[in-house]
Amino acid sequence: MNPETVDAARVVLQARRISKSFSGVQVLFSVNFELRAGEIHALMGENGAGKSTLVKILSGFEQPSSGEILLDGQPVTLPANGAAEALGIVIIHQEFNLAEHLTVAESLFLGREVTRFGVLDRKYMRAETRRVLDLLGCHVDANALIGSLSIAEKQMVEIAKAISRDARIVFMDEPTAVLSREETNFLFRQVRKLRDRGTSFVFVSHKLDEVIELTDRVTVLRDGQWVKTAATSMLDGESIAQLMVGREMSSLYPAKKEPNVDEEVVLRVDAVSTDYVKDAGFEVRKGEILGFSGMIGSGRTELMEAVAGLRPRLSGEVTIRGETVPSGDVHAANRRGLAYMTKDRKAKGLLLNSGMTANLTLQSLGRHARIGYLSPASEAAALERARRRFDIRVRDGNVVARRMSGGNQQKLLLAKVMETEPDIIIIDEPTRGIDVGTKQQIYHFISALARDGRSIIVVSSEMPEVIGLCTRVAVMREGRIVGMLEGDEISEQEIMRYAAGLKKMAAA
Amino acid sequence: MSVNEESIQSTTHRRTWRDVDLRAVAPFAALALLLIVGAMVNPNFISLNNLANVATRSAFIAIIAVGATFVISAGDLDLSVGSMVAFVASLMILFMNSGVIADPALMLTAAVLFAVVAGSACGLANGLITTVGRIEPFIATLGTMGIYRGLTTWLSQGGAITLREPGIQELYRPAYFGSILGMPVPIAIILAVTAVAAFILYRTRYGRHVVAVGSNSDVARYSGIAVNRVRTIAFVIQGLCVAVAVLLYVPRLGSTSATTGILWELQAITAVVVGGTALKGGAGRVWGTICGAFILELVGNIMLLSNFISEYLIGAMQGAIIIIAMLVQRSLVRKS
Numbered sequence: 024m025n026p027e028t029v030d031a032a033r034v035v036l037q038a039r040r041i042s043k044s045f046s047g048v049q050v051l052f053s054v055n056f057e058l059r060a061g062e063i064h065a066l067m068g069e070n071g072a073g074k075s076t077l078v079k080i081l082s083g084f085e086q087p088s089s090g091e092i093l094l095d096g097q098p099v100t101l102p103a104n105g106a107a108e109a110l111g112i113v114i115i116h117q118e119f120n121l122a123e124h125l126t127v128a129e130s131l132f133l134g135r136e137v138t139r140f141g142v143l144d145r146k147y148m149r150a151e152t153r154r155v156l157d158l159l160g161c162h163v164d165a166n167a168l169i170g171s172l173s174i175a176e177k178q179m180v181e182i183a184k185a186i187s188r189d190a191r192i193v194f195m196d197e198p199t200a201v202l203s204r205e206e207t208n209f210l211f212r213q214v215r216k217l218r219d220r221g222t223s224f225v226f227v228s229h230k231l232d233e234v235i236e237l238t239d240r241v242t243v244l245r246d247g248q249w250v251k252t253a254a255t256s257m258l259d260g261e262s263i264a265q266l267m268v269g270r271e272m273s274s275l276y277p278a279k280k281e282p283n284v285d286e287e288v289v290l291r292v293d294a295v296s297t298d299y300v301k302d303a304g305f306e307v308r309k310g311e312i313l314g315f316s317g318m319i320g321s322g323r324t325e326l327m328e329a330v331a332g333l334r335p336r337l338s339g340e341v342t343i344r345g346e347t348v349p350s351g352d353v354h355a356a357n358r359r360g361l362a363y364m365t366k367d368r369k370a371k372g373l374l375l376n377s378g379m380t381a382n383l384t385l386q387s388l389g390r391h392a393r394i395g396y397l398s399p400a401s402e403a404a405a406l407e408r409a410r411r412r413f414d415i416r417v418r419d420g421n422v423v424a425r426r427m428s429g430g431n432q433q434k435l436l437l438a439k440v441m442e443t444e445p446d447i448i449i450i451d452e453p454t455r456g457i458d459v460g461t462k463q464q465i466y467h468f469i470s471a472l473a474r475d476g477r478s479i480i481v482v483s484s485e486m487p488e489v490i491g492l493c494t495r496v497a498v499m500r501e502g503r504i505v506g507m508l509e510g511d512e513i514s515e516q517e518i519m520r521y522a523a524g525l526k527k528m529a530a531a
Numbered sequence: 532m533s534v535n536e537e538s539i540q541s542t543t544h545r546r547t548w549r550d551v552d553l554r555a556v557a558p559f560a561a562l563a564l565l566l567i568v569g570a571m572v573n574p575n576f577i578s579l580n581n582l583a584n585v586a587t588r589s590a591f592i593a594i595i596a597v598g599a600t601f602v603i604s605a606g607d608l609d610l611s612v613g614s615m616v617a618f619v620a621s622l623m624i625l626f627m628n629s630g631v632i633a634d635p636a637l638m639l640t641a642a643v644l645f646a647v648v649a650g651s652a653c654g655l656a657n658g659l660i661t662t663v664g665r666i667e668p669f670i671a672t673l674g675t676m677g678i679y680r681g682l683t684t685w686l687s688q689g690g691a692i693t694l695r696e697p698g699i700q701e702l703y704r705p706a707y708f709g710s711i712l713g714m715p716v717p718i719a720i721i722l723a724v725t726a727v728a729a730f731i732l733y734r735t736r737y738g739r740h741v742v743a744v745g746s747n748s749d750v751a752r753y754s755g756i757a758v759n760r761v762r763t764i765a766f767v768i769q770g771l772c773v774a775v776a777v778l779l780y781v782p783r784l785g786s787t788s789a790t791t792g793i794l795w796e797l798q799a800i801t802a803v804v805v806g807g808t809a810l811k812g813g814a815g816r817v818w819g820t821i822c823g824a825f826i827l828e829l830v831g832n833i834m835l836l837s838n839f840i841s842e843y844l845i846g847a848m849q850g851a852i853i854i855i856a857m858l859v860q861r862s863l864v865r866k867s
Contacts, residue, residue, distance in 0.1 A: 331751065353755045363753070371749045376813060377742070385743055386754040388736040395735045439754075 032059040034125065035223055036081060041090035042078055050076050053090065053251045056242055058192065063214060063224040065234040065255065068244035069267055069458035078194050081106035082114040111191035115181045115198060122245040123170035127163055128152040154531065155183045157514055159213045175206035184215065185464045199233055200456050203319040203484070211237050229458055231260040235309050243267050259293050264459050275463050276491030277470035289478050290361070290447050293329055295339030300326045302503045307447065308356050308477045309443040312469065314493030315482040316518050322481045322502040324366065327449045332356040332362035362445035364436060366452035372436045375425035380406045382424055382435060383399065387442040409438035413462060430461030448472065454488065466492060500524050553863040554807050555738030558822040565829050569760060583715055585832045586825060589774045590717035593796060593824035596802035597728045598772025600820045601765040604732070606693050606745040607668040614679035616792035619649045620777045621686045624694050624787060635698035643667040647774045651747060653679065654770020658763030684789040693786040696835050705784040717779050725777060729817040746813025750824055801849060802827055803855060805856040829851065
């Protein structure tokens with residue numbers, strides 16, 4: 024620990040020399056961690072560094088193999104399975120724990136409903152819900168169904184839930200992964216407000232800029248070991264990244280390569296409309312990396328799914344090398360060499376309970392089948408190839424996808440899509456929720472694919488990613504393509520101007 | 532045992548005891564345990580004769596349950612199979628009684644084809660109602676269960692439908708009572724059906740698609756799998772399996788009635804679940820399924836041969852088995 028900051032404020036939760044092993048594999052090595060009253064403490068590290076395990080141990084979901092936990096200076100054994108909430112320790116999971124069919128008020132009081140004479144006191148619960156939501160400055164209706172809320176609103180309900188349980192210590196695991204910039208700003212304002220009232224936060228995130236912006240102190244883990252704890256003001260993004268990776272970050276993005284202007288146009292999208300997307304048109308050349316930027320909900324994914332045939336088009340045409348692709352026909356698009364890689368690897372990308380082989384070959388089983396018979400040898404060879412090519416690192420070759428780290432899952436998903444040998448690849452959020460090291464690798468894969476003569480569309484909410492990778496960037500807003508930036512125009516300010524509606528492309 | 536395990540192990544890793552999926556082994560362990568218990572209850576139990584009898588009697592449920600394994604693996608459910616047996620069997624007997632073809636052998640061949648087509652058509656109907664009609668499979672097949680049963684009652688006018696042609700009867704009898712290489716025909720058919728089903732489920736594209744659809748239909752859709760086609764074909768396979776069961780059922784009694792096959796759907800589902808297939812889809816175990824069907828029949832047999840439990844409690848026992856099987860499965864979730 025950093026000696027100059029010790030004793031500067033009251034420590035509420037402390038971990039001393041915590042170690043943890045899972046079935047013989049040690050994932051935490053004598054880690055120290057301390058959380059003060061009224062601070063926002065970032066926990067940083069690459070995937071597999073042990074952040075999630077440490078969070079689980081500090082919130083009682085796992086017991087340490089050795090070491091001790093001190094709450095208000097007293098050694099405690101945290102009760103398992105979320106019972107630590109009674110001690111004021113709340114964890115907000117990456118995947119929400121909200122039942123879609125309940126109302127906001129019902130969710131807030133789930134498991135500790137207030138009754139009068141044995142009957143639910145709905146009036147009181149609604150009023151209390153309103154009070155907590157107002158405290159957060161959140162305008163969601165207490166009677167609204169969870170299922171009808173946006174992701175950001177769900178996040179706020181989770182936080183409201185934590186507050187209504189008098190949480191003193193809140194763990195947030197990647198809370199902004201699915202939030203837009205505005206929603207993130209809003210969340211941060213509320214978190215700061217709560218901090219000033221004495222609540223402590225542990226903030227787990229891969230987004231360096233947010234960590235710098237929001238947090239008071241940073242603890243970095245690497246390979247299950249404690250590396251450094253320091254005041255955020257003493258660090259910058261580059262130095263945190265270095266601490267996490269343990270090596271100099273060579274340039275995160277590979278060099279861009281502009282395709283020739285006379286290069287063949289392989290994909291032409293013309294005036295495509297769906298329920299949400301209106302009149303979207305663009306072209307992609309061979310070997311080009313085209314970016315799609317915009318706020319969450321601006322219609323990028325809808326447009327791409329319509330192009331890939333996963334969603335019907337109401338009007339408009341998609342042509343691949345001059346051949347028209349019928350609406351809503353995935354196979355036709357696949358056959359012509361277009362593949363779409365979903366941003367939702369857990370719900371739409373991978374079979375979490377299946378192994379790597381079944382996942383890898385699912386989209387391309389025809390290549391391993393002879394008269395319907397799937398050859399195990401051919402599939403095994405494909406897996407070997409993919410593991411080498413995409414550097415998928417797992418200890419056990421039979422591991423099910425659920426047990427793999429986010430970065431490895433993402434690489435497996437990319438490998439799965441590439442098994443179909445597409446030459447137009449739409450990658451939706453290529454690096455959501457994965458660590459810096461893997462991000463860099465994925466950027467290099469994308470760049471290498473483009474240099475191979477494949478065309479790539481990168482849809483991303485992370486602006487640096489689009490700016491660092493793409494030679495042209497389309498900006499969407501409210502279902503329309505409002506801007507198409509090239510060369511020096513590609514900058515955060517310029518993208519923001521279009522995305523926020525301050526600027527519009529001159530009608531062509 | 533099952534073919535899919537070998538392929539997983541052949542990839543890279545050295546096989547250790549921890550790699551063995553206990554859920555796949557559990558039904559066979561239970562079967563072994565039952566055999567031991569049975570042998571202690573009554574020495575006649577373990578005789579080859581008795582066991583062959585039990586296996587023969589389990590044939591209908593076993594074969595239907597193999598089809599149910601596909602439907603359940605794809606994340607659906609078919610409640611109509613019991614009624615479907617009665618309906619298809621009635622149609623088949625009526626067809627043979629109609630006498631449109633004079634030659635008995637030719638007539639029988641035509642009747643077999645007729646039953647197979649009728650079974651597939653019933654399955655196809657279930658599949659289309661579920662997928663094209665977008666109705667929960669539970670409700671869709673609850674509906675067709677009533678329809679097939681009602682049609683059977685109407686065809687039989689509330690009584691029985693009996694095969695009248697003695698020439699065909701004579702020709703057809705060995706299909707249930709005969710034996711191949713010393714093995715009763717029904718057992719041979721169980722093995723053949725299961726082997727084909729295991730091959731399809733574990734070693735073909737279609738089988739892989741079934742499991743993918745059952746474990747996460749969104750992932751399947753985004754992987755370019757025609758989800759509805761896969762589900763519909765699973766229902767057709769179920770219909771085919773029902774037809775095969777009918778082909779064994781008709782020569783046994785030569786007659787059907789409105790009560791034929793009642794509650795068979797529940798026994799088939801029990802066999803599937805006892806065999807280790809997850810009811811929520813995504814993991815099919817064909818060999819486990821016939822093991823499950825055998826266990827169900829074996830428990831009844833042990834109760835008959837023992838003199839300390841009333842055989843009238845067989846239904847209660849089978850109900851208890853499904854609950855125990857679920858509890859055991861849950862406790863065996865692989866820890867790694």
